[in-house]
Amino acid sequence: MSDTAQNPLTPYAKSIGIRHEGEEDGAPVLAFDFSGDVEGRPQHLHGGATSGLLETAGYALLRAELEKQQRRHRLKPINITVQFLAAGKQRVTYAKGRITKLGRRNANISVEAWQDDRERPIATAIMNILMADPDS
């Protein structure tokens, strides 16, 4: 079983159709199909749904990395900043993160979301996550 398979998606992520699409350079790639559940203005992705995908990909990456290092933490969000670069269309949307800094208590993660063209992200996010004691 891969690291990502051991990290099930949250009920929220599943309810908007987020799925594990695979792995790239050891980082989970998450995705969702376009559907009414993620639609904002007609025929376009809702910014909130895109943010949810970015955030979920950030957590999936951090959980996988902590597992590799055999570290146990309760993850708590500190903040997220999302930049919307292009309107999301009626296509599959993918997201993958990169850990910029993994400290003792905090992690800084950047995440990109794209559709047809990997080189043309539709949104990016920077997340700070607190890695607290697992029993806190």
Place this chain on the structure above:
Amino acid sequence: MAQDTPPFDPSQAAKFMLRHGHSAKLGLVYRDHGSDWVELELPWREDLVGEDSRQILASGPIISMLDMASGLSIWTKNTKFVGIATMDLRVDYQRPARPRSSVIGHVECFRLTNSAAFVRGFAHDGDPSDTVATMSGVFMSIEGDNRNV
């Protein structure tokens, strides 16, 4: 021929806007508004929690609610609907919401320019002075701009 169209009313617009797409999926509810602010509610629901073991709403739906309340606050201050797109949205999380608690999102559009709208807001689970999250964002007008559409 001049026509008097009534100013944008979020309490009316919410009736159809929140019944479609992602907002409907999350079950967002209109609560209140002023001349430049709108308040929505995200009712607690089992399938929107962030961890199986804790009955706390995930952060994703809270971002969506604040994004939606941002748009409504912009149209309210602008007094009419215009095409807008979120450019930048920042959310700081102060604490998790209480288990099985709904979350309320309050967003104010504090500045409108020709091309941009600036918003700030917060989310709470009952006491507005004890916030779950605070946010700020910038939206761009997409009227007559089809580059990204």
